[in-house]
Amino acid sequence: MNERRPAGRQPGAGRGRIRMKHQAIGPLFTDLYELTMAAGYLRHHRTAEATFSLFVRDSPVRNYFLAGGLEETAAILSRLRFTSSDLDYLKKTGKFGEDFLDDLAGFRFTGRLRAVPEGTVFFPEEPFVEVTAPIIEAQIVETLLLNSFGFPTLIASKAARIVEAAEGRAVVDFSLRRTQGFDAGLKVARSTYMAGFSATSNVLAGKQYKIPISGTMAHSFVTAFDCESDAFSAYAEVFPDDSVFLIDTYDTVEGAKNAVRVAREMYTRGHRLRGVRLDSGDMADLSRRVRKLLVDAGLPDVQIIASSGFDEYKIADVLGRGAEIDAFGVGTNAGVSADAPALDIVYKLARFAGRNVRKLSPGKQTLAGEKQVFRRRDAAGKFAEDIIGTSSETIEGAEPLMETIMEDGRMLHRPPALEEIRRRVRSQTASLPDACRRIDKKWTYPVRISGRLQKIQEEVDKGRGKWSNS
Amino acid sequence: MNERRPAGRQPGAGRGRIRMKHQAIGPLFTDLYELTMAAGYLRHHRTAEATFSLFVRDSPVRNYFLAGGLEETAAILSRLRFTSSDLDYLKKTGKFGEDFLDDLAGFRFTGRLRAVPEGTVFFPEEPFVEVTAPIIEAQIVETLLLNSFGFPTLIASKAARIVEAAEGRAVVDFSLRRTQGFDAGLKVARSTYMAGFSATSNVLAGKQYKIPISGTMAHSFVTAFDCESDAFSAYAEVFPDDSVFLIDTYDTVEGAKNAVRVAREMYTRGHRLRGVRLDSGDMADLSRRVRKLLVDAGLPDVQIIASSGFDEYKIADVLGRGAEIDAFGVGTNAGVSADAPALDIVYKLARFAGRNVRKLSPGKQTLAGEKQVFRRRDAAGKFAEDIIGTSSETIEGAEPLMETIMEDGRMLHRPPALEEIRRRVRSQTASLPDACRRIDKKWTYPVRISGRLQKIQEEVDKGRGKWSNS
Numbered sequence: 018m019n020e021r022r023p024a025g026r027q028p029g030a031g032r033g034r035i036r037m038k039h040q041a042i043g044p045l046f047t048d049l050y051e052l053t054m055a056a057g058y059l060r061h062h063r064t065a066e067a068t069f070s071l072f073v074r075d076s077p078v079r080n081y082f083l084a085g086g087l088e089e090t091a092a093i094l095s096r097l098r099f100t101s102s103d104l105d106y107l108k109k110t111g112k113f114g115e116d117f118l119d120d121l122a123g124f125r126f127t128g129r130l131r132a133v134p135e136g137t138v139f140f141p142e143e144p145f146v147e148v149t150a151p152i153i154e155a156q157i158v159e160t161l162l163l164n165s166f167g168f169p170t171l172i173a174s175k176a177a178r179i180v181e182a183a184e185g186r187a188v189v190d191f192s193l194r195r196t197q198g199f200d201a202g203l204k205v206a207r208s209t210y211m212a213g214f215s216a217t218s219n220v221l222a223g224k225q226y227k228i229p230i231s232g233t234m235a236h237s238f239v240t241a242f243d244c245e246s247d248a249f250s251a252y253a254e255v256f257p258d259d260s261v262f263l264i265d266t267y268d269t270v271e272g273a274k275n276a277v278r279v280a281r282e283m284y285t286r287g288h289r290l291r292g293v294r295l296d297s298g299d300m301a302d303l304s305r306r307v308r309k310l311l312v313d314a315g316l317p318d319v320q321i322i323a324s325s326g327f328d329e330y331k332i333a334d335v336l337g338r339g340a341e342i343d344a345f346g347v348g349t350n351a352g353v354s355a356d357a358p359a360l361d362i363v364y365k366l367a368r369f370a371g372r373n374v375r376k377l378s379p380g381k382q383t384l385a386g387e388k389q390v391f392r393r394r395d396a397a398g399k400f401a402e403d404i405i406g407t408s409s410e411t412i413e414g415a416e417p418l419m420e421t422i423m424e425d426g427r428m429l430h431r432p433p434a435l436e437e438i439r440r441r442v443r444s445q446t447a448s449l450p451d452a453c454r455r456i457d458k459k460w461t462y463p464v465r466i467s468g469r470l471q472k473i474q475e476e477v478d479k480g481r482g483k484w485s486n487s
Numbered sequence: 488m489n490e491r492r493p494a495g496r497q498p499g500a501g502r503g504r505i506r507m508k509h510q511a512i513g514p515l516f517t518d519l520y521e522l523t524m525a526a527g528y529l530r531h532h533r534t535a536e537a538t539f540s541l542f543v544r545d546s547p548v549r550n551y552f553l554a555g556g557l558e559e560t561a562a563i564l565s566r567l568r569f570t571s572s573d574l575d576y577l578k579k580t581g582k583f584g585e586d587f588l589d590d591l592a593g594f595r596f597t598g599r600l601r602a603v604p605e606g607t608v609f610f611p612e613e614p615f616v617e618v619t620a621p622i623i624e625a626q627i628v629e630t631l632l633l634n635s636f637g638f639p640t641l642i643a644s645k646a647a648r649i650v651e652a653a654e655g656r657a658v659v660d661f662s663l664r665r666t667q668g669f670d671a672g673l674k675v676a677r678s679t680y681m682a683g684f685s686a687t688s689n690v691l692a693g694k695q696y697k698i699p700i701s702g703t704m705a706h707s708f709v710t711a712f713d714c715e716s717d718a719f720s721a722y723a724e725v726f727p728d729d730s731v732f733l734i735d736t737y738d739t740v741e742g743a744k745n746a747v748r749v750a751r752e753m754y755t756r757g758h759r760l761r762g763v764r765l766d767s768g769d770m771a772d773l774s775r776r777v778r779k780l781l782v783d784a785g786l787p788d789v790q791i792i793a794s795s796g797f798d799e800y801k802i803a804d805v806l807g808r809g810a811e812i813d814a815f816g817v818g819t820n821a822g823v824s825a826d827a828p829a830l831d832i833v834y835k836l837a838r839f840a841g842r843n844v845r846k847l848s849p850g851k852q853t854l855a856g857e858k859q860v861f862r863r864r865d866a867a868g869k870f871a872e873d874i875i876g877t878s879s880e881t882i883e884g885a886e887p888l889m890e891t892i893m894e895d896g897r898m899l900h901r902p903p904a905l906e907e908i909r910r911r912v913r914s915q916t917a918s919l920p921d922a923c924r925r926i927d928k929k930w931t932y933p934v935r936i937s938g939r940l941q942k943i944q945e946e947v948d949k950g951r952g953k954w955s956n957s
Contacts, residue, residue, distance in 0.1 A: 042669050048661070048688040049702030053726060057704075061721045063711055106694040112729065152711065163664035164672060171667075191518070194633035195829045197641075199512050200668035202634060218518040224576040232519030234527075237836045240844065241533050241622065251531045256523060259582060349829045358828035359665045359819045366707045374710060 042093055044124065045103050047160040052107070055153040056117040065370035067155045068387050071146035071166060073139075074361040080453045080460050082360075083177050083442060084145050085169025085208050087135045088432040090162060091422055094126045097158070126154050130423035131408070133390070134433065136173075136211055136441035137418060138449060140462050143390045143405060144367075145170075147419065152369060159364045167362040168201065169208045175354040176212035177446060178456045179347055182329035184336065187344035189231050190217035191324060192352025205352045211438050213446075218346075226435055233261035233294045233322065233346075245272060249279040257288040261322060264293045264307070273307040277314045292320030292343070300325075301338035308341040320344055328355065329456045373477050385477045386470060391415035400448050406467035512563055514594065515573050517630040522577070525623040526587040535840035537622040538857050539629070540614035541636060544831040550923045550930050552830075553647050553912060554615050555639025555678050557605045558902040560632060561892050564596045567628070596624050600893035601878070603860070604903065606643075606681055606911035607888060608919060610932050613860045613875060614837075615640075617889065622839060629834045637832040638671065639678045645824040646682035647916060648926045649817055652799035654806065657814035659701050660687035661794060662822025675822045681908050683916075688816075696905055703731035703764045703792065703816075715742060719749040727758040731792060734763045734777070743777040747784040762790030762813070770795075771808035778811040790814055798825065799926045843947050855947045856940060861885035870918050876937035 058064060073082055099107075099121045107113055107121070128150020139145045146166055148155050179188055190209045196202040206222030216231035217223060223230035234252055242248035245267060253260045262279070264272025273293060280290035293311075295303055300323050311319050323335070324346030332345055349355060365383040366374055373385035387408040393415040395401040404412055411417070421429060433441075452460040466474075528534060543552055569577075569591045577583050577591070598620025609615045616636055618625050649658055660679045666672040676692030686701035687693060693700035704722055712718035715737060723730045732749070734742030743763060750760035763781075765773055770793045781789050793805070794816030802815055819825060835853040836844055845855035857878040863885040865871040874882055881887070891899060903911075922930040936944075 045691040045694055046669065046672065047690055048663055049690050049700045050688065050704055052690065053702055054704055054708045057708060057722050057725050058711070060725050103694070110700065112726070156707065160664045164666060164669065167665065168668050193518055194630045195637065196634060197667035197823065198638050198670035198674050199516065199634065200670035202516070204668050218520065220517055220519050220522065221515040224515055224573070230519045230580065232523055234520055234524055237626065238524045238527060240836065241528070241839060252527050255527045255530050256582070353667065353828040355828055358823040358825055366710065369711060376706070
């Protein structure tokens with residue numbers, strides 16, 4: 018660093034600043050154009066109510082999505098205010114007039130938020146959130162909503178595939194060191210747990226969300242002792258009933274033998290080894306050899322946990338090759354949704370000032386009108402078809418998915434517990450057609466548009482000209 | 488939501504919780520095993536000093552990296568404490584004994600942090616951060632350090648390629664809506680600016696980091712007025728000297744003509760149109776047609792700004808096909824580093840209790856000892872070669888890159904201003920060999936190991952057996 022001012026005490030630079038930064042998820046978490054457009058709307062008295070639909074355009078690698086982000090988004094919306102420091106900043110940019118800044122001082126979100134409950138399965142093109150509010154409010158929250166619904170949805174949808182591939186085996190989130198920032202680390206733990214992971218290594222997420230936390234040991238621990246057995250014994254002494262030994266530091270099979278020796282000592286003292294972890298090599302082959310050693314030693318209940326670069330594809334591969342693995346630790350590939358690190362999520366105007374509007378650009382058509390998604394099940398209870406309809410219709414034998422979460426800017430109900438969301442995911446994914454759950458093949462679930470919604474589109478198209486939107 | 492307890496007032500669920508969550512980047516931001524290993528070390532009195540090296544293993548798609556994350560990481564380390572609520576939580580997990588929890592109550596980071604300054608170019612396998620501290624401290628901060636150095640480095644390194652491809656044209660960060668969480672949105676704005684982007688659309692980042700903010704308008708604004716010209720005029724009335732018109736809502740060429748008409752009216756009132764934005768279609772072709780219209784209309788200074796799916800590859804493509812674009816808005820692909828959404832970043836034990844240690848697994852060898860990276864320049868001042876040496880040696884004619892940032896857990900100097908970091912990036916990338924700056928071809932910069940460091944490795948290997956680590 019060039020600026021060498023010796024500092025007797027801790028330089029203040031970072032302290033308060035970081036704290037503030039993370040607190041400050043307020044209305045400045047937005048793209049500048051949302052504010053300049055708002056200033057334009059205000060000046061020209063275009064302040065009527067608008068409805069925006071949030072949806073994901075098609076995805077080449079996901080057959081379905083799991084809705085995430087609702088609890089946090091609703092909580093943020095309900096307390097969205099410009100602080101005086103926010104307003105000072107905006108004033109100092111020199112971009113905005115006093116009238117607009119005065120207006121922002123009184124800003125709050127007064128609108129309606131409709132959304133599918135967290136953990137609900139949805140498909141491309143289906144609105145899973147709709148916002149109806151004065152256009153200035155609806156516009157200012159666009160960026161926030163895309164981010165706060167999008168990322169948890171991205172991760173939950175990825176995690177559901179990993180849970181699917183694990184075929185009932187436990188999956189633990191190990192991603193914290195490689196997530197895209199701090200907030201992502203927390204959201205990944207919550208979203209993967211919601212999607213069916215059984216625990217996380219993320220201690221803060223454990224505290225924050227009451228998610229079970231799980232951990233083993235690192236190679237550095239093994240090498241800090243004189244030999245592998247010493248390290249295992251030392252660990253077992255501290256965690257006599259909750260030890261998982263990492264056995265690949267030197268040689269996995271030798272490591273398994275050392276684990277067996279220490280486990281037997283533990284058993285003589287009335288304790289049990291919880292598991293061993295493999296972290297390198299051919300997991301299918303090694304896990305079978307380790308299992309045989311454990312079974313031959315009379316330790317059939319010791320779990321075999323595997324980690325290192327797992328995702329749904331690698332899990333399916335090792336299980337397909339006969340791996341004897343009880344649990345997977347999954348890190349980076351889940352934590353950044355590595356094969357598809359962003360959702361093509363958009364927020365599109367559907368209604369403004371009492372008029373339905375849509376965008377007609379080729380390949381980017383949107384659906385005008387306040388909408389609802391209806392789901393029909395077959396005789397066996399499986400999801401058979403979705404119908405995108407209007408928010409005011411009812412469709413015989415089909416369940417409407419979006420509920421009203423906020424009205425007049427206030428939450429109507431307490432959000433469900435995370436465990437409840439997790440149960441919903443389990444029941445929802447169990448109701449999916451088998452082809453939809455496959456991780457190796459793109460399959461398109463049937464989604465159609467109701468007659469009434471179709472008619473609205475035709476009316477809009479007839480009367481339009483200028484009423485497009487993108 | 489199933490749990491339908493009507494709530495007279497705002498349900499409290501989200502309020503305090505979210506605020507707390509973002510404040511709480513403390514020592515619980517860690518993997519559980521860091522804490523269980525710490526408990527093991529403490530019980531067995533293995534509390535000696537350790538040195539860990541942070542580095543990136545090879546990357547298939549990056550020729551170099553830009554170091555990020557130092558300012559925030561050092562600030563967090565300097566105030567790292569377990570709160571009483573953290574300790575209560577750990578106690579409630581039932582995993583830890585009183586002795587260990589008492590020890591954590593007094594925990595702080597007392598170590599040394601050595602690092603290359605933010606914005607420094609570095610290469611695979613080179614340690615760009617080293618931590619020396621009692622092993623318990625060094626281990627507990629592992630997860631935090633990997634995350635907080637890793638993500639800004641990932642993004643800055645991606646952004647540098649985009650800046651390179653833009654060949655001097657302005658690049659603006661438009662990613663906020665698609666970043667992986669809130670914290671990522673802020674870090675992307677800072678890291679891309681550091682790497683040479685000229686502005687961000689992210690208003691909060693503008694406030695937080697004093698980054699220039701920039702914005703245009705969305706299609707929804709255009710469609711909220713009776714015709715495109717009305718929307719342009721309305722916007723220009725509010726922002727008479729800072730307007731960029733989005734011209735592709737209906738038809739880009741017609742949109743350009745409308746922009747020209749409104750711009751001429753603006754000029755008669757003494758104002759100037761800043762630019763027009765293209766957001767769809769063939770950008771090479773459309774930008775040339777729009778430029779011709781602007782030049783023919785006597786408006787050669789109106790900027791042409793292009794957005795929609797840009798990254799270094801698409802920028803190089805459109806410029807290669809003769810696009811007349813002055814500035815690029817770059818979103819998702821930069822904001823999640825889409826082609827490589829995670830760094831293969833690791834934190835490896837290099838020295839413990841006075842002994843140098845290394846890991847020898849095939850393909851995953853690490854370098855024992857406290858290290859330094861030395862950089863040699865050629866006669867023209869370009870980077871010619873890096874030498875990884877010991878922290879105590881000096882290498883004639885080569886500049887040592889890592890500086891001591893913290894000693895005894897305290898920052899020694901005020902961190903440099905972001906503008907200074909940005910200047911360092913510019914000077915560093917200008918000093919790279921041309922082949923290294925190419926975005927289309929993998930090229931390996933020469934990095935070798937000093938004789939003294941090599942000797943340490945040989946000594947470790949001779950005396951080892953057990954002293955491996957991974």
